[in-house]
Amino acid sequence: MFGQSKSSTPQNRIDSLIGAGTRLDGDLTFCGGLRVDGEVHGSISSDAAQPGTLVVSEQARVEGRIAVAHAVINGTVVGPIIASDSLELLPNARVTGDVEYRQIEIQLGAVVEGRLLHQAPQAKESSPESQELKLASSS
Numbered sequence: 514m515f516g517q518s519k520s521s522t523p524q525n526r527i528d529s530l531i532g533a534g535t536r537l538d539g540d541l542t543f544c545g546g547l548r549v550d551g552e553v554h555g556s557i558s559s560d561a562a563q564p565g566t567l568v569v570s571e572q573a574r575v576e577g578r579i580a581v582a583h584a585v586i587n588g589t590v591v592g593p594i595i596a597s598d599s600l601e602l603l604p605n606a607r608v609t610g611d612v613e614y615r616q617i618e619i620q621l622g623a624v625v626e627g628r629l630l631h632q633a634p635q636a637k638e639s640s641p642e643s644q645e646l647k648l649a650s651s652s
Contacts (some may be wrong), residue, residue: 533572549573557581564598571605
């Protein structure tokens with residue numbers, strides 16, 4: 514509840530499932546864990562208030578943007594992937610699009626056709642008033 518920090522560990526349970534043989538057309542936002550065994554034509558994102566885990570199985574296909582905290586990909590993704598915490602690309606992963614990640618694990622056999630872009634950990638932003646400037650003296 515109050516005072517709890519956001520978890521940086523992947524969700525261990527799956528709350529939602531898009532089964533094999535199911536096709537979803539449109540954008541999807543979820544909380545917790547989502548497993549895709551079918552097809553999604555549209556963007557997938559996790560709720561910003563709670564980090565989510567997306568699992569794309571070997572027979573699954575996603576055509577659209579993925580923006581989640583944690584992703585485990587073993588199927589086909591056509592579109593950019595933004596994993597704010599971690600990304601696992603398993604042996605049958607086929608990604609066509611740019612991949613942004615903080616931590617990544619790529620297993621032998623996974624294919625990425627796009628750029629790999631590392632996201633540096635976010636540092637605390639300091640206000641302009643708290644920054645100290647030192648000027649060189651002219652004497």
